[in-house]
Amino acid sequence: MGERFxxxxxxxxxxxxxxxxxxxxxxxxxxxxxxxxxxxDPMIYLFGLGTGLGLLVGRIEGASYIAFLAAGMVxxxxxxxxxxxxxxxxxxxMRDQGTWEAILHTQLTLGDIVLGELTWAATKAFLAGxxxxxxxxxLGYAAWTSVLYVLPVIALTGFAxxxxxxxxxxxxxxxxxxxxxxxLVITPMLFLSGAVFPVGQLPGVFQQIAAFSPLANSIxxxxxxxxxxxxxxxxxxxxxxxxFAVLPFFVSAGLFHRRLMR
Amino acid sequence: xxxxxxxxxxxxxxxxxKLVVDGLSFTVASGECFGLLGPNGAGKSTxxxxxxxxxxxxxxxxxxxxxxxxxxxxxxxxxIGVVPQFDNLDLEFTVRENLLxxxxxxxxxxxxxxxxxxxxxxxxxxxxxxxxxxGLLSGGMKRRLTLARALINDPQxxxxxxxxxxxxxHARHLIWERLRFLLASGKTIILTTHFxxxxxxxxxxxxxLERGRKIAEGSPHALIDEYIGCNVIEIFGGNPQELISLIxxxxxxxxxxxxxxxxxxxxxxxxxxxxxxxxxxxxLERPPSLEDVFLRLTGREMEK
Numbered sequence: 001m002g003e004r005f006x007x008x009x010x011x012x013x014x015x016x017x018x019x020x021x022x023x024x025x026x027x028x029x030x031x032x033x034x035x036x037x038x039x040x041d042p043m044i045y046l047f048g049l050g051t052g053l054g055l056l057v058g059r060i061e062g063a064s065y066i067a068f069l070a071a072g073m074v075x076x077x078x079x080x081x082x083x084x085x086x087x088x089x090x091x092x093x094m095r096d097q098g099t100w101e102a103i104l105h106t107q108l109t110l111g112d113i114v115l116g117e118l119t120w121a122a123t124k125a126f127l128a129g130x131x132x133x134x135x136x137x138x139l140g141y142a143a144w145t146s147v148l149y150v151l152p153v154i155a156l157t158g159f160a161x162x163x164x165x166x167x168x169x170x171x172x173x174x175x176x177x178x179x180x181x182x183x184l185v186i187t188p189m190l191f192l193s194g195a196v197f198p199v200g201q202l203p204g205v206f207q208q209i210a211a212f213s214p215l216a217n218s219i220x221x222x223x224x225x226x227x228x229x230x231x232x233x234x235x236x237x238x239x240x241x242x243x244f245a246v247l248p249f250f251v252s253a254g255l256f257h258r259r260l261m262r
Numbered sequence: 263x264x265x266x267x268x269x270x271x272x273x274x275x276x277x278x279x280k281l282v283v284d285g286l287s288f289t290v291a292s293g294e295c296f297g298l299l300g301p302n303g304a305g306k307s308t309x310x311x312x313x314x315x316x317x318x319x320x321x322x323x324x325x326x327x328x329x330x331x332x333x334x335x336x337x338x339x340x341x342i343g344v345v346p347q348f349d350n351l352d353l354e355f356t357v358r359e360n361l362l363x364x365x366x367x368x369x370x371x372x373x374x375x376x377x378x379x380x381x382x383x384x385x386x387x388x389x390x391x392x393x394x395x396x397g398l399l400s401g402g403m404k405r406r407l408t409l410a411r412a413l414i415n416d417p418q419x420x421x422x423x424x425x426x427x428x429x430x431x432h433a434r435h436l437i438w439e440r441l442r443f444l445l446a447s448g449k450t451i452i453l454t455t456h457f458x459x460x461x462x463x464x465x466x467x468x469x470x471l472e473r474g475r476k477i478a479e480g481s482p483h484a485l486i487d488e489y490i491g492c493n494v495i496e497i498f499g500g501n502p503q504e505l506i507s508l509i510x511x512x513x514x515x516x517x518x519x520x521x522x523x524x525x526x527x528x529x530x531x532x533x534x535x536x537x538x539x540x541x542x543x544x545x546l547e548r549p550p551s552l553e554d555v556f557l558r559l560t561g562r563e564m565e566k
Contacts, residue, residue: 007315007332007335007336011336015369017366018363018366018367018369019367021363021366022352022363022366025355025359025363026352026354026355029354097350097352097353098346098348098349098350099350099352101346101350102346102350102351102364103367104314104316105314105339105342105344105346106339106364106367106368106415107336107337107339107340107367107368107369108367109336260316261316261317261318262277262317
């Protein structure tokens with residue numbers, strides 16, 4: 001039993017880097033299209049909703065609506081970037097392209113592969129979230145120094161959502177199942193977590209559900225900083241995100257082991 | 263232990279309640295080419311996966327390069343090169359990038375990998391394709407690249423699952439030639455195949471499998487001598503029952519497979535005399551092969 005567990009875990013602290021570098025090399029070939037694809041969505045939300053709705057809403061929590069929204073979009077872009085990398089690209093490498101199979105023939109373990117994929121997805125999330133934060137700062141919706149403070153939170157958000165999505169692809173028989181995760185988990189989370197309007201607007205039950213969402217924890221860390229305020233329960237939010245990053249990682253590694261090493 | 267590359271003892275594997283590998287034992291010596299020969303579904307790929315620690319046996323012991331598998335399979339894989347049944351190269355990468363990326367999985371530095379790439383490209387006869395995208399290569403070239411990739415960690419042992427399935431005859435001969443080169447340089451090879459010709463040409467010894475069980479083991483020539491030992495006459499185009507009664511007294515054994523009779527006769531001329539003057543028969547006399555051994559052992563031709 002112990003050795004079975006060992007095969008699902010990373011063999012050491014650096015093996016995953018080879019997997020990350022493989023993905024990085026593949027990404028470099030399509031970097032422009034990939035960045036455009038990742039950033040278009042949050043930018044459209046930011047300027048579409050921000051300028052349009054902003055006129056109707058006026059100020060929110062003491063800031064302009066677009067500044068309020070910018071913080072939400074930083075977290076959201078990290079969420080979608082790592083989610084989509086994992087449910088489409090990683091799933092393809094795991095099931096259809098034989099990439100994982102080839103790697104499992106080397107000295108890497110399944111745990112090394114999952115950690116490498118996770119870190120790569122988090123890297124893409126970091127890139128997306130950071131770009132939105134820089135755009136927000138450049139347009140004067142946030143202070144430049146605040147961007148620096150939110151960088152680790154963006155990375156952690158990327159890890160948390162990549163890890164959750166890893167759980168989904170470990171269980172999903174085919175691509176068709178991802179639509180459930182998208183429409184039943186990711187999209188509702190956008191509206192339940194205070195990304196586009198304050199959680200306080202929701203009925204009490206939904207507010208309680210929202211408190212458990214990784215996106216809400218991420219936004220509660222990012223927004224106060226970008227709006228130049230002090231956040232509440234910082235340790236709690238960081239702890240929650242860490243839990244979302246770590247627990248699904250171990251569970252998914254175990255599930256992949258059952259799926260691939262029969 | 264150093265002259266034993268692989269040792270299997272009483273290995274059994276079940277998928278659900280289906281027995282895929284059944285009490286299998288064999289030993290492969292260092293420097294040897296050992297074949298696992300059998301039809302699809304005989305358990306060949308499952309055995310290959312077990313050697314790599316990717317499937318756990320339900321019973322029995324496996325030792326690869328002196329290490330117990332799957333317990334220490336990660337360490338064992340450092341000394342193994344794998345050619346999988348289906349190419350799993352990175353199609354969006356170039357030939358060179360595929361080797362680079364794969365070398366990193368073995369913990370090699372870019373400098374170390376770049377030092378061995380020219381030799382690997384030369385081995386695979388892909389020097390002129392180094393910077394071509396793999397998606398644009400022919401099937402034979404992809405297979406040779408997969409073979410070169412399997413050598414990046416300078417393995418002692420190569421595990422090949424149907425290395426030439428799906429290749430045209432020319433590409434297949436080129437792979438065989440490359441494998442003989444590797445054997446000459448001292449590598450150990452275990453390969454699965456359902457090509458009798460491949461097994462006969464390459465393997466020092468082989469194990470014939472049917473439904474997960476070993477039904478014969480030995481060198482190709484020893485197996486042919488032991489189970490056949492005489493020339494084979496194939497007769498096609500008549501009524502099998504009628505022909506059998508006609509030639510029965512002159513042959514050791516007759517196997518019927520579809521519409522073809524396989525006659526094992528110490529003196530083929532006696533059989534020819536009996537068949538003389540019969541129109542519409544096609545008669546072919548040839549030396550015996552592993553195909554005949556398989557037919558003898560299982561009563562049927564190998565399904566491909």
